[in-house]
Amino acid sequence: MAQSEFPSGNGQSGGLERWFTDRLRWFRALDKRFQIAAAAGLAILLAGVAVLSLSLSGGNGGKQTDETVNPPPISREPSAAPVQPPTPGGLPASPNPLTGDVRPGGKVLAVKIDNVGAATQARQAGLNSADIVYAIRVEGGLSRLMAIYDSSHVPTSVGPVRSARETDLPILAAYGKVDFAYSGASNGFLPDLAKANVFNVTPSTYGGFSNGGSSPTFISPAAVFAQFPDAAVAPDIGLRFADAPNTPPGGTSADSFVVRMPAASFGFSWDGSKYLVSTDGHAAVTDSGQRDTTTNVIVQHVNIVPGRFTDGLDNNAVLSRTTGSGNADVYRNGLVYHCTWSKPTDSSPTTYSINGSPMTLQSGRTWIVLAS
Template sequence: MPASASKKPSAPFVALVAVVALCFAALAACAGQDDDAGGAAPRKPTATKTPSRSPSATPSPTPTRTAAASPLTGLSGKWRKPVLAVKIDNVGQARPQTGLASADLIYVEQVEAGLARLMAVFSSRLPSTVGPVRSARESDLEVLRQFGQPAFAYSGANSRLLPVMARAPLHDVSPAHAGSPYFRGDSRPAPHNLYASPKGLLSDAPKASTARDIGFRFGEAPEGGRKVSSETVRYPAFRVGFRWSASERRWLVSMDGDPVRMTGGAPPKPATVVVQNVARKPSKLGDKWGNITPNFASVGKGKALVLRDGRAYDARWSRPRATGGTTFTTPAGKPMTFAPGQVWVVFKLPS
């Protein structure tokens, strides 16, 4: 063999080199699965099929966890976003509604003839479509003050209320001021078929207030309470029911005896339900059939019933001024904590 020729490596040496190479390849593959924060790379949300010009709700991905929690839901995530409140139709022809599962907070309000309307408040997440959108009431203005200057989507109002709304501290994104985000669905008759794009609505309210403290406190359940499986709140011509699901750790909602459904997505399942007793205020407004519009005071104080974790807690509520939030306390004066997640507040007028 010439002196310049190298020796052929032995078989054991070749095997050792192969093992080392495999180890380095495995380490490189593992390193490639980490994102910048050092955790697993997020998965893309499952796409939802959206029919053409038909109302549908596209669920938003789970928010990325941060150190702070939303003042509206108690959940961590990117919650410092503009607030959008939308008035939702709630008569039989308007159901199933669209997009309510994405709301941080849903208010139930009594209207003319003993019926009910909803006000859905969005900030943490936005559905692709929300509706049907219906008219505003004078009580809405007092409820909205605690959010600062939110965007408010509605379709029409009493002619004597419109000038008051024009002076209210809110960003009006009704069809008269923000027409392009709205469209009519083709699956039901007007006026129960007006829908809107929340993203489009907020684009017309670039200065809408971001989410802020409205008095809610979230955390472990307080001591006491009583075990309940369901609770029903009745208006003269409407009833809303909440049934506890131990497996889902959420309240399942029904309206007029029927389980709530949504188009294009899952129904809303609140973690906390508040039945807030409110005083009736005088009103000179009404509908064309002569029914007086119920007007109530969300500023003041009174009794409440809080449902969470399959238990009912007697509580007190207090909101000294319109620009401040509503605090809830136990009979002992301690904070009444809510379970993190979507919150429903049902305003209950005296009989």
């Protein structure tokens, strides 16, 4: 077997010294050029040995570390949702856009409600569960209501449900594709309703109308949402909220007021916490005697023009133009603010401003009366 030229030592240091002495003599005997080459080769050899030693030891004195060999597992726990900072007035950053409540808004259902005659008004149901109630002038100077509900809180019953009108669709365009419940419409308006961006909930599309869809007829909002589940979730329609004492500057006291139409009227009286609603000179009630109430009232002054459709009588239907701009009187916390409103397109939010700043409401239900 071949023997290594490097002495094993065996405890004899003298043998090792003689080996190095012999090699040194050999090196000095070399030509100068060969000495340089030999030195360079030795340097390369030593560097390679050093690198190999570090690789085998893991760069940590020969010990492996968890950081190098076994990295910590990636956490699969979901990160906590960021905390939303409060907005002025103590409300969270994303309240219900229709009411300003901390309760998130649900899917939207709009319902046309009959409002003609004391007997009809006494039968009304569900108004105090609405997020928003629109009071709209119709033919003959009379009025009809359109109540907006969201699926996060609905009443047992809503009605009496009546027919749709031309004013309704430009209002609803800002809400997205919502469920729209009504019973009937003029023949000329039916094609517009069929192609409108709404889910038409009528006696012909939904079997849940009471009394076979004949007046007086009522619906269950929960049942409507179950059968028409794809309605848009409550969007930002332009309302802004800030609860008292963060009321805007510039309001003047107004404990009671009346808004008149040619053959209808709406009265509102502040009781210290809410407005009590009157219709046509008497207390408005819902759900068998409960007084209609609202937190805010917006009297939105609009142009009211003849509508495109007629019922064949002289009292042609009218259109309240809610797209455009104009003045508005906003009532909250027993005060009135004289504002402006703007809605550039049918699908735009309606913004209400006072002295160039957004007009804010108290969180809660809002009645919007469209008046000339």
